[in-house]
Amino acid sequence: MAIDELLDEHEQSERVLQWLRQNALGLIGGIALGLGAIGGWKWWQHRTAQEQLAEADRYSLAVEAIDAGQADAPELTASLKPGMLSTLAALELAKSQAVAGESDAAIATLRGVSAADPALRAVIEQRLARLLIDNEQAAEAVKLVSSDESTSGLEVLGDAHHALGDEEAARTSYEKALAKMDVGSPLRRLLELKLTEVGGVPAEDEAQS
Numbered sequence: 001m002a003i004d005e006l007l008d009e010h011e012q013s014e015r016v017l018q019w020l021r022q023n024a025l026g027l028i029g030g031i032a033l034g035l036g037a038i039g040g041w042k043w044w045q046h047r048t049a050q051e052q053l054a055e056a057d058r059y060s061l062a063v064e065a066i067d068a069g070q071a072d073a074p075e076l077t078a079s080l081k082p083g084m085l086s087t088l089a090a091l092e093l094a095k096s097q098a099v100a101g102e103s104d105a106a107i108a109t110l111r112g113v114s115a116a117d118p119a120l121r122a123v124i125e126q127r128l129a130r131l132l133i134d135n136e137q138a139a140e141a142v143k144l145v146s147s148d149e150s151t152s153g154l155e156v157l158g159d160a161h162h163a164l165g166d167e168e169a170a171r172t173s174y175e176k177a178l179a180k181m182d183v184g185s186p187l188r189r190l191l192e193l194k195l196t197e198v199g200g201v202p203a204e205d206e207a208q209s
Helices: 003-068 073-078 084-099 103-111 118-134 138-145 151-163 167-180 188-197 203-208
Strands: none
Touching (some): 003 073, 003 084, 073 084, 073 103, 084 103, 084 118, 118 151
């Protein structure tokens, strides 16, 4: 190997060493930050998983208390963090209260539930509307589900109008619900009976007459 080439290699090595000396602190700091970020991410994942498991345990305790009819069931349900589990527990609690004849408590429970998911929120509002109808608050039930265009929502709206004595509005709601309902649905016959009760005629009966 030529002397010039050896000198060039030696010079290149010296330049690399010099660069490393000048930037060593930055390199070490960057590595430390990277390792710290990885460690922090793993710690956060572990902590999140632990919190989710703990919340699931609290949910199980609340549901067990609801099923057993324990006096502290509402308190255990209210202690859950806002989210899907707390919503499901509240729905179960309201159902239990309604079955026990505690309609006011069930209404209060459902009023306190908030859900970001539109489908779940519709279920909450429909259940609340049914309780309001049974509790002679049909006018409020109409307001609650007036914008719900689902089959079940329209049926509840028809029930509310019927409770208020507005048979025409009830017929309109039942007819819309039937138009959306599958022909083979086991609930169709009940809805047809409701329509007949308010002076309407199911489409099948109209076709036969």
